[in-house]
Amino acid sequence: MLRVEDRTDIPDAGPGETVATVGALATPALLLDKDRLDRNLVRLSSRMAGQGVVLRPHMKTAKSIDVAQRVYPSGAGPITVSTLAEAEYFAQHGFRDITYAVGLSPHTADRAMRLRKAGVDLKVLLDSPEQAAMLGATGRAAGVTPSAFIEIDCDGHRGGLTATDSKLIAVAAALAEAGVKIAGILTHAGESYGLSRPAALVAAAENERAVAVAAATTLRAAGHECPVVSVGSTPTAHFAEDLTGVTEMRCGVYMFFDLVMHGVGVCTTDDIAISVLATVIGTKPEKGWILVDAGWMALSRDRAPRHSGSTRATVWSAMWPARFIPT
């Protein structure tokens, strides 16, 4: 990654500041390689277009209108967010088709309905009759018709109902009873982050698809509408061989990739579009260590597998935070 040092097209050193080379940046600094970003965007959008599936990028990763405008250079399209602050931010920048893909609470329902009242087609997520009733009441108080996805658990990773859970129909009935529009079903193959064999990733993608479609089929058989069948994780998005029955794909890390995704096998290190520029502030030659001015906060949680034996490996190791935090 350090070869970005050789590039001279880094425009912004911070708000209003311009530097000629990355060497002039105060560190730690986030470097985003626009060419790699664009290549990653095209890679997945063309893959999804080929499968006839809408790509609804998850903007929690980028949290940036500049990146969103590279995703959608000719006008706002569908996006996913993980907080209502993100939803409000992107709505202020013209995005109108937003899925808030985190389980709903009374606080967030109220705030979400304010956005809906303002003309944003904000869809929310839930998996219980209690949430459905609460959302219906919040919508009525705000004078809007809410729209909600039912969360499906495809791999035991986190929340949602299994496709065979009898509560699935109960939640759909509660939504109908509460006057909430069923946007569809939504699932996330979170366990795919822990895989690395291509065959296992293909199987995880097929499982995600099959569970989502089974849940949609159950809903429809019970007389409910289920217009959207939404799946997504960066690994399964890149390994899915068949998306029959799926209408949309959500993921976010694919824009930048990281060492975790490299470990999974979704990208090469040459695809990673973001790096953290750091300054060496100490050395321990006897241990093969360098100490850099980028700590936990700058490096976030991108724990690389440890490498060794090459110049690049030394740099990767330096980015593994456990040994390199300033106090």
Place this chain on the structure above:
Amino acid sequence: MLRVEDRTDIPDAGPGETVATVGALATPALLLDKDRLDRNLVRLSSRMAGQGVVLRPHMKTAKSIDVAQRVYPSGAGPITVSTLAEAEYFAQHGFRDITYAVGLSPHTADRAMRLRKAGVDLKVLLDSPEQAAMLGATGRAAGVTPSAFIEIDCDGHRGGLTATDSKLIAVAAALAEAGVKIAGILTHAGESYGLSRPAALVAAAENERAVAVAAATTLRAAGHECPVVSVGSTPTAHFAEDLTGVTEMRCGVYMFFDLVMHGVGVCTTDDIAISVLATVIGTKPEKGWILVDAGWMALSRDRAPRHSGSTRATVWSAMWPARFIPT
């Protein structure tokens, strides 16, 4: 921690907002228990006063003038920081005696000297003749006399020179040659975070003291001044039985404590002054899981040891982020 629900004295819900109970706060929200904070502050300040050692709190943990004013209710005192943004922030709030305890780079030297020029007694940290020469040149260009600590490595945790390294005298000579004032020596027993037996913690504290004093003795024997002998980590600060030769103690986590410190054995869970208020947004009764709206960013890195078998344990587990991130 959830019993803070019962308290009605939480004043601020955010900028300008006031709520009567924590239940009315938008989540995730950080809750700081002022009584526990004050108790923790008194516990260590009285301990250090009893040993005749200056306490120089590390403000990287709190990053808050409101907390700093509880540390120093009757006027600004000595503090430690981990970034120059923190140094500038606390200087703007009246702090003048600041140690920047992260290895120096050319960028930070320049910015540090601007603070020194503005009247802040900002001490910096280094461990090489190259940094000493660079700092001297930066100070001359800024028209100020820099002041620097030499970093000592007492336990192989991170940066610094060992007390017996011949480079110690070389760095001191380079500082003198460059016109930089030697503030003293500084070390940090970072490996103490991995301990949990009281005897091992007492030994780590004694090792930190002995290495620091040995380095100071070496400097003085070579004709250099070494006014300050600075040590510090929250575990060693609380377990040191003898601080002979040490002049100051630095630490920051002691203000709030956390589950890591509880695992080390420095505090009880009743001493932990900060908690994260979250809303349950999903349940998995069959797995014993609750899903909360507080993810990696809200919960930071406080990985609790896993508990089980009690109501409190369930809450602790929920705060262990690996299973409870929203997407």
